[in-house]
Amino acid sequence: MGDPSPQLGPAAATEREVLLEVQRALSEEQFQAFKYFLEERLPLSRLQPATRPELCAMLLQHFPGRALHVVAAILRLLPRRDLIARFRLPGEDAAAAVPGEVAGSGSREAGDPRDVAGGSPDAVTEPAGCGGGRLLSERDLLRVAQLLGHEWQEVGVLCLGLRRCRLEQIRENNPHRTALCGFEMLREWRQRAGAAATAAHLRDCLSPAQLDPEVFALLEQL
Structure with missing residues (x-):
């Protein structure tokens, strides 16, 4: 059975619907990894047991107007850039320009969740080793x-x-x-x-x- 909404995007659906479709496209392990990258940004007591619909509601609540940007940034970390293109999320053009998943530039990408949510102890810029x-x-x-x-x-x-x-x-x-x-x-x-x-x-x-x-x-x- 094919994907019921392969071209679903912000222009064709509400932000809530897009968020839910993205979450449904993740495997269970990817969904848990997705929540892992949110642990410093959302209340753990609600985040850890959250279902996919509950996580979508939390994203809308904590990142008003920016939820899709946060989701796109985490999808780059998983990496699931294919979902960024499929659902036409913010940064789709940048994702398509780097088909090999992660560019080796070491620079901070636009929409990185660390930018959106106020920083992380792990710097994104990667100094020379x-x-x-x-x-x-x-x-x-x-x-x-x-x-x-x-x-x-x-x-x-x-x-x-x-x-x-x-x-x-x-x-x-x-x-x-x-x-x-x-x-x-x-x-x-x-x-x-x-x-x-x-x-x-x-x-x-x-x-x-x-x-x-x-x-x-x-x-x-x-």
Whole structure:
């Protein structure tokens, strides 16, 4: 059965309808990741148990007139740029100009949720790391985490030198959310690595592991 509204956009529907269609287009894990990126911007007590319609109502309430911009910015982080184009969200032209998901410029994109909601402890601009490599951004880490899958915990212990108790804590905080567990683990590694948190360094760390070749291919691209 095809998508009932493949061309739905702000010009053809209300903002609420567009928000709900976007949420419905996300897989369950992507929906949980979407909520993760809102944790510093919306009340956790309401955000964590929110259903898709409830989250749409929260977005409209907390970001009046800007909800679609916030959604588009988070879709770039997931990354689901295809939904930006499908629903003609703000920044659609910019998304179409970068078909490879994330441009390597390291600059802050228009509509980034950190701009909309007043800042985040993780800077979007990515200074040069050791050897002149770009420091890995949060969206880079999420893409790697999605490829690591259920092997994230083994990678953390054997390749990244993280304590098993810390990884267990991450798993307990993100039950049944494999990609988010891997993402949190990589954030922990990035914090410890500091200026060495580049794609090349992470690739070297992961090289002893028998991982999906796509992991190393992605790190080569980054």
